[in-house]
Amino acid sequence: MSTALAPDPVRPAPASASAQDPAAAVRAVRRARARRTRRALALLVLALLAALAVRVLLGRYTVTVPDFFAILTGERIPGASFIVLQEKLPRAVLGALAGIAFGCSGALFRRVLRNPLASPDILGITYGAAAGAVAGMAVWGLRGTAVSWTALAGALLAAVLIAAASVRLRGGAGIVGERFLLAGIGTASLAQALTAAMLVRLSLNSAQDAALWTAGSLSAATWERITVLGACLAVAVPVAVVVHRSLEPAELGPELAAGLGAHPARSRALALGLGVVLAAAATAATGPLAFVALMSTPVATALTRGRTSIVACALVGAVLVVVADAVGSELLGDVRLPAGVVTGAVGAPVMLWLLVRQRRGASA
């Protein structure tokens, strides 16, 4: 009955609105889009909470919800307190933070370079971090937290190399993007060659540590690392959100964006710099979690249907990392895999899909 009645009052409304008042029609479209984005964001927040809950409460050692809150408020439960506070909770929180950082970084790179494959894990930033970490182990014999600092130095060095190679050219903003891509690819292959050459010098045990490091894992999560990374993100993420929004016209290409009054050169450089810092900080804390930055933007765009929201990208990244860590460390029976291996296995097909889709788009 309702289906029979519904068309009559509804159908004339949009037609008359678009005919008489285009502004109202545009507003309606915008409102619908904002609603879609809000719904996707709410969904993602729920998914992240669910993933965190699964990671902390379930697995080999299950914790009940009342116990969990009791532990959080300071009550000591033998065994459970230690496992939750020193193992499960730090891993979950660090994973979420790293995912947020990678997601933001990927979204910034994607927006500036306008290519779905241009992400910090393909353009050498995370490879630079891995090379820095392996160099720290092989050349200076470092262990533990000190390796994070050489990794950070490696990532920043890679970024400086890329910037030095791509910034010099005056004018022609589109070419700077291409130069950045190629300099990034070159830096990636340099970092990989160096990593391989140094891996040979290590003893087998250290080489295994280094290989674990170059894949990326959350097994070294400590509250200290969480504090450092959290402080970085507290500063960088709000700026990233603002910059990402201000670059929205850049999606149309540099000429149109300049015509719309954006300051492309300055905000593009700021966005790339922020993206590098976010990726470097996250990689220093967890190692390069393969393809998280690459995957999060297209997945988020698919969820919000058409509009890229950096918050959605960050949330997708966080969900990906937490779920990957849960799967790798708890859900595969006796095999324990680091989170980076799981994200790599999921990310490779996504990357291929992007490759095919990009080519289709290029020909159309």
Added chain:
Amino acid sequence: MSTLSPARTTSPVPGAAQRHRGSALLGAVALLLAAAAASLFWGARSVDPATVLAVLGQLPAALLDGGWSQVSAGLGIDAAVVHSRIPRTFTAVLVGAALAVAGAGMQGVSRNPLGDPGLLGLTAGAAAAVVLGIGWLGASAAWQLTALALAGSAVAAVLVFGVSRLGGGSPTPAGLALSGAAVSAGFTALTSSAVLAVPAVLDRFRFWNIGSVTRADLPDVAAVAPLVLLGVLLVLGGSSGLNAMALGDELAHGLGVDLGLQRALVFVGVVLLSGAATALAGPIAFVGLLVPHAVRRLLGGDYRWIVVLSAVLGPVLLLLADVVGRVLTPPQEIHVGVTTVVLGVPVLLVLLRRGRSVGL
């Protein structure tokens, strides 16, 4: 006007270019000999040139006597050092020729200036296939590893180029390079997963994954040499087709060139060459990018000559990179995989800056 201009443009050019080409080829061969000599005489340990000559003089007789194993047994340290330089010189020659010709072929087939087996992920594909083979199939013989490397680079080539055919359009140079980097990153992720899941693999694989000419021994070189020769011949056979392709597909059809066949020839040749080179020396990038472009600047765009000269000059680049890596930090040696990248990245950027003038 129309009767004058063809005569003016065609008559002086071919003769001059041919003289030019002949002398260029001679010069390249001389360079190759000099580079090979440098590779034998220089190294991390300085050896008296007289000793080197003496060792080289004894070589033919000893080889006739009882093969390579007979030669290296029971000699002084200096002689042993010289002996260790012989296989690495041969490896560098073979791998350099293979990579340079593969790069020329890729640039021709994709009509894209950034064709290189390392940049476009073919060597990463070969490495991933080898690590999977070591881990799960228990492969260890040289021929098994070579076969795996060939299969891996074929898969990577199909991914990078096949996907681009699927779309129909021709991607921009940077776009193709990015696809290659993405495929390469995918294979790297796969490799590191395998290495972490099966720890025993790591110890063998990490020696396999450096780009270095020191690993292969003379029997390995001899086993791979026919593959490289076949690959060079295939690319050379397709090179007149590459010349036609450079004019665009329609014009090539109009000239009566069977594009599908020529493309397939070059494609198979490129896969053979990249796989064989990676099997011998691990992933080495940028040789395939640098050498054909240098030749193109010298001699212009005729692919038959680009392929021939690349086969001669590729070894020169790799030999020199190896010698520099040996001499720079005396007790330690820098692997060629690192040296070639350091040389290659600036050239990559210069090529991009000249941008569309490097039309293929």
